[in-house]
Amino acid sequence: MMKIEKESFNNYVQKNVFDTLTGYQLINDNDKVMIGVSGGKDSILTLHMLSRYRQLSDIDFKLEAVCIDEGIAGYRNHGIESAVKNCKLLDINLEIISFKEAFNHDLDDIQGLYKSSCMPCGIYRRYLLNKAAYDHGCDKIATGHNMDDEIQSFLMTFARNDQNKFSKFGPALNRIHEKMVPRIKPLWQLAEKDVGIWCVVNDIEIHDEECPYSVTSLRSDVKNFLNRLEQENKGIKRNIFDSFKNTFNIAQQDVSLSTCEFCSQPTANSPCNACKLTEEINELLNK
Numbered sequence: 001m002m003k004i005e006k007e008s009f010n011n012y013v014q015k016n017v018f019d020t021l022t023g024y025q026l027i028n029d030n031d032k033v034m035i036g037v038s039g040g041k042d043s044i045l046t047l048h049m050l051s052r053y054r055q056l057s058d059i060d061f062k063l064e065a066v067c068i069d070e071g072i073a074g075y076r077n078h079g080i081e082s083a084v085k086n087c088k089l090l091d092i093n094l095e096i097i098s099f100k101e102a103f104n105h106d107l108d109d110i111q112g113l114y115k116s117s118c119m120p121c122g123i124y125r126r127y128l129l130n131k132a133a134y135d136h137g138c139d140k141i142a143t144g145h146n147m148d149d150e151i152q153s154f155l156m157t158f159a160r161n162d163q164n165k166f167s168k169f170g171p172a173l174n175r176i177h178e179k180m181v182p183r184i185k186p187l188w189q190l191a192e193k194d195v196g197i198w199c200v201v202n203d204i205e206i207h208d209e210e211c212p213y214s215v216t217s218l219r220s221d222v223k224n225f226l227n228r229l230e231q232e233n234k235g236i237k238r239n240i241f242d243s244f245k246n247t248f249n250i251a252q253q254d255v256s257l258s259t260c261e262f263c264s265q266p267t268a269n270s271p272c273n274a275c276k277l278t279e280e281i282n283e284l285l286n287k
Helices: 006-023 041-056 076-090 099-103 118-135 147-160 163-168 192-201 218-232 236-247 273-285
Strands: 032-036 062-069 094-098 140-142
Touching: 006 041, 006 192, 032 041, 032 118, 041 062, 041 076, 041 192, 062 076, 062 099, 062 118, 076 094, 094 099, 094 118, 099 118, 099 273, 118 140, 118 273, 147 163, 147 192, 147 218, 147 236, 218 236
Parallel strands: 032 062, 032 140, 062 094
Antiparallel strands: none
16 A cells, blocks of 8 residues: 655645635635534544634634534444534534434434435435524535535436536535525545545544445445446546536526425425425324
8 A cells, every 4th residue: 555645645635625715715704604514534624624724824714513413323423422522622613403303303213214314314414504504694504525425416416317406516506595505615626535544644533434324325326336437447536527527517597495484494495395304204103
């Protein structure tokens, strides 16, 4: 195995992330940024890089963090521990919000109701992340999506012919409703393997277990497919990424959003997906 030189590797990772932050103007003066922290490698690197960017750049901005507790026994508690320790280390305020507290059931309670648990989990996580950011008066939500994640999402959208989602690719989204906090992806141009190496090289405590429900998702299949391709054809992931970055420059469409009649959160159609899902789950659980 090739020996990693710590200082030069750290400089490479920092330059990659800082180039994305600066080149795409992801953060501006007086912004308040909410970081979604799961405790895994991607969100922990995002946490450390934004903390360092705040120290080294000329931009004056604030950072907060939120950890969503889905309620997965023997799994999520390790992620929460990692999130708490890293936020404490960097002196960043962290709020922990649970599915149980918000919707009266853990993911474990509902995991058998759908073909893939990723569907209800995704709806609830997006809902709570946006609500937390809005309630805290944040201007941006920073997520740990890396280059591999972006390629996977792109190919999944391609496979599903879900053309409305193509405009969501890229390192930043526009604000389309006063209550919809736009997302930024500081790790957008960084390969997943480099994220993992950074955590090892710097002895950073992370939660490195795979979600027990992730194997049921299409994303898992696409990820494994791309990793096999990369093993046989080094650099193919970067080629795919560069190809769609240079080709698919689709403007974000104007979307007319209202608010949910039940929870007052932004939605295209009322009730919102989270409220519809909760009603459906309650019916299924009470059968």
